[in-house]
Amino acid sequence: MRKIIQTADIEKMDRQYRTNLFNALSGYKGAHLVGTMDKEKHTNLALFNSVVHIGANPPLLGFVLRPTNVTRHTYENIKDTGYYTINHALIDHYEQAHQTSAKYPEDTSEFEAVGFAPFYGDLHPAPYVDDCLTNIGLEFVEEHTIEANQTILVVGRIIELMLPKRAIGADGHIDLAALGSVAVVGLDTYYKTEKLKRLSYARPRKA
């Protein structure tokens, strides 16, 4: 039986209930570790589950940041340096990845706090996560403030990409299940996946 929830019900909801419900409602996401460096070369690592494909040519990814009314190192570092990395969290270490969202003291890097090793490419200063198998280096392109709640969509261009050769198919498709990339629902529930099928490009069927 369908439970029907309308605006009047939503307005009466307990705050935590509403947070859980609406975070889960957007469905499966990847769990992505965003790595940045500040101007004094302190690293920062933060978990996001709001990465979205914006385009393939040029290659663009977006992700949504909460309002900047409290300190948001990720946002500040991206704006200060112009670069960041997105790294896919894996089944092997999703609990460690989740732990990066704890509020550590101002001078603590989440890399050290949770035990992830950074590494660097030759194109930009942002730290990659060595423990992740899919590492994406991005250059900040533009941002959009959502007027309705002051969240920010950050859009970046992919300038570097590293992943195991074995995971890239002959036609460019990436086998994320084989890599062990984890899926997440809401703020805290993690899933492993099993491939059902790869479908062909849809065309109208003949009668």
Added chain:
Amino acid sequence: MRKIIQTADIEKMDRQYRTNLFNALSGYKGAHLVGTMDKEKHTNLALFNSVVHIGANPPLLGFVLRPTNVTRHTYENIKDTGYYTINHALIDHYEQAHQTSAKYPEDTSEFEAVGFAPFYGDLHPAPYVDDCLTNIGLEFVEEHTIEANQTILVVGRIIELMLPKRAIGADGHIDLAALGSVAVVGLDTYYKTEKLKRLSYARPRKA
């Protein structure tokens, strides 16, 4: 061994290879059927894998539409009527859901073409998909054009929500695996999921 791909390599990529690679790179997504109605009450149904959580209070979802240089019924209908639905595609019918992306003749509704039944709520005119177990009704709020590639982020406010009572936990979390919601990678590869664990709110660990 990590394969390193940089901007110079990306520029030389085959178009289809690039499309596959960068669509998969954003990671797992939900497969969402967006239902709309035009001013003459013709229904439209289209599959999107770019739905993203924008906020819980007010409850907001975003999704990314490709440039409107060809006819995009979904976008036009949302702008004309102000309402749309987002419905989670399920393991039971993901091939049917995928089929909505075929280019049907102008006067054909994808509901009829692929055999999904519409139903309606009492708050707005947009059609829900009866075959889906999670049905979300939204009011258009704002749009943002990504300057880098002219895609559009459409943001809507959730005004109605229907899903089976059994799937909503006491704290509001939704068990998407129990509902059979399907996950998708790239444009065409579908996955079922298995829950690993729900983690608690992360706090710094004592030494």
